[in-house]
Amino acid sequence: MLLDHQSGAVLYQHNADERVEPASMAKLATVALTLDLVRRGALGLDDTMVISEHAWRTGGAPARGTTMFAELGSEVSVDDLLHSAIIQSGNDATIALAEGIAGSETAFAGLMNQFGAEIGLTNSHFTNPSGLPDPEMYTTARDLAYLARYIIREFPEYYPVFSAEAFEWNGIFQRNRNDLLGQVGIDGLKTGSTGSVGNGVVVSTTEGGRRLVGVVHGLATAQQRTDEVRRLITWGATSFDRIPAFSDGTIIGHASVYGGAVSQVGLVGASGVDIFLPKNNRQCLRGNISYQAPLLPPVRAGDQIAYLNIFCDDQQIQSVPLYAATDIEAGGIFRRATDALWELAFGWLPF
Template sequence: MVGANAPALAQADFETAAPYAILMDHESGAILYQRGADERVEPASMAKLMTVAVALDLVRQGALDLEDTIQISEHAWRTGGAPARGTTMFAELGSRVRVDDLLHSTIIQSGNDATIALAEGIAGSETAFAGLMNQFAIEIGLKNSHFTNPSGLPDPEMYSTVRDLALLARYIIREFPDYYPVFSEEAFEWNGIYQRNRNDLVGQLGIDGLKTGSTNAAGHGVVVSTTEGERRLVGVVHGLATAQQRTDDMRRLITWGTTSFERLPAFAEGSIIGHASVYGGADSQVGLVGERGVDIFLLRGNRQCLRGNITYRMPILPPVKRGDQIAHLNIFCDDQLVQAVPLYAAEDVEVGGIVRRATDALWELAFGWLPF
């Protein structure tokens, strides 16, 4: 079956005041709930997650060391420090601060001065660092985000979606397991200044990160992850009127996600779940697999309603690379779409020869569809 690449889930079993929300299974990427998930939003301080991801990737490559020090420029001090009256680590103008401390401040207390200093120390300027953020976003599969500064300070040209923010959080958890525990630290004390984690959900309902954000225009949002129950979930809500409403709605979403579903193992890791047609490829089809194993999460007591299909956007054109996300496995209960699992190419498919391309072209011309 063919169709849109991002199916919309019907949401009869949960309601949120958030205009933008998503709940994702960390292991498989399956979507359990979404509302306005692909609408562009101002990310506010949740944009700092991308700054952290870029910096930690450079540490992993050896291009940056946690013990390196970065000087606090006048721009970082004036724009993000005490004079700005925003969230800050109160770093002194001209002082040098370790990368590790700048990252702790960025993650725990959302220090704008720390975040700007990181960007300047890595790339020379906020603008140059934003270029790194956008390049990295493309590399890790964020499809609807554009960053113009590292801190999330308001800019009409900066946007993301709650889906992209969830995918970014999932990337950080998966790729930086040794550093991820910093997100769950209750406070950060530096230079005699003690500041509590601005994510007040940390420590509740198994939540061990990640980041809050708010501006007058965007409202209040938060990205969290929890290990409560049988699996890790990543959730995002955004656009709420108050910080308390943000906290309450995320508690409700996490509680619903961790208590309302039963887990049914469906496909082992590497199992071919289905096939998709490739137009003009050396092979006419490509196998589809989950990112890892695929489990189905059904609302408790609804095992008898289960059915599913695979959708993807036509035409799929070669070359197709193994690991490309090209389809979704859609799980229905009584004609209601309750779960969407991303599917990936199981192998490479190169461009076909002239005979194959001509044959596929004739099929499309004659029937408007391709052979399965």
């Protein structure tokens, strides 16, 4: 999966909705949820969490996995636990966060799933905060890309932690486990690997003058992961011309509203729409707007209800989310009856 961060436009996808184990990339959801709690004032970065025996045995030194080597019974600040989760991929750190916030990993996983649904992760299910193998836990490349985009957009003041070269805790110095940092402009986010699913990574880069978010997963070796990411990012950064198409607030099209006070709602981009066309091939452009009909009221301004699909030589090269420009309330009895008769006579035909 490769998308443009600013617009959310999908530049490339292959099996992007195939369910896979997230491995340590699940820690991105733990980090996002924790930072959201901090933003809302429910948690402080200086608050401390206790390293329980479960966190120590399951995610600490005895487990022989990625760990911050926190001592049993010690108290660690939320900020340090977040740094460890991001930089060291500390399993003990994420378990301590889960237990401190929700009381147990299971309860925290429930919060992760609720939070994921709220931010648009439609095909993910988390059962623990660290990504340790569990057959009931899954995500997709698309959801991981959307999760990364959420973190970059919502927590810009904390995002630099993802590019930190190392983190030292309790006298133990560990380098960032993301070995792709600095390559083709990559400044985050998270690697993950297990014996059953292979090697994956969620990356972001400003290579080529715009921020891209990419995900690859299921590679047999870490070197293959590196090679695949370099190819994906290099292609995305060098193969497109950016063409401003619609300014912020411009109505791009309309979607029909069945039984609404008015029959259509205008569609806009999140902050204007840029189209990325393959270099030296501007004559190939074709586009359409798609949405799930019938669209029922009430519709709220800002609801994501459609996509602008861009094609070049009959191959889709971009998909841009479109949002309702205005509120549409339910229509009166006469309006609803008219639409019902139309549907009975002709079926649902967007107009």
